[in-house]
Amino acid sequence: MLMSDAQKPRATPLQVAKAVLWSFFGIRRHADYEKDAVSITPVQAITAGIIGAIIFVLSLVTLVHFITR
Numbered sequence: 001m002l003m004s005d006a007q008k009p010r011a012t013p014l015q016v017a018k019a020v021l022w023s024f025f026g027i028r029r030h031a032d033y034e035k036d037a038v039s040i041t042p043v044q045a046i047t048a049g050i051i052g053a054i055i056f057v058l059s060l061v062t063l064v065h066f067i068t069r
Helices: 013-025 030-039 042-067
Strands: none
Touching: 013 030, 013 042
């Protein structure tokens, strides 16, 4: 049975952030992946991925700055 867009459950920002974080590590249970594939929209995934990448890069730059000081 196919769900229409109105019936699909929407993921919360915390759920999206958690899914993106786990995807950065490459660790994901199949059941969680299936649930996320239904509830996370592409726009949510792309936005969270970009934000996560920016945070990751800024963290590395800050770490290198403090180490080389």
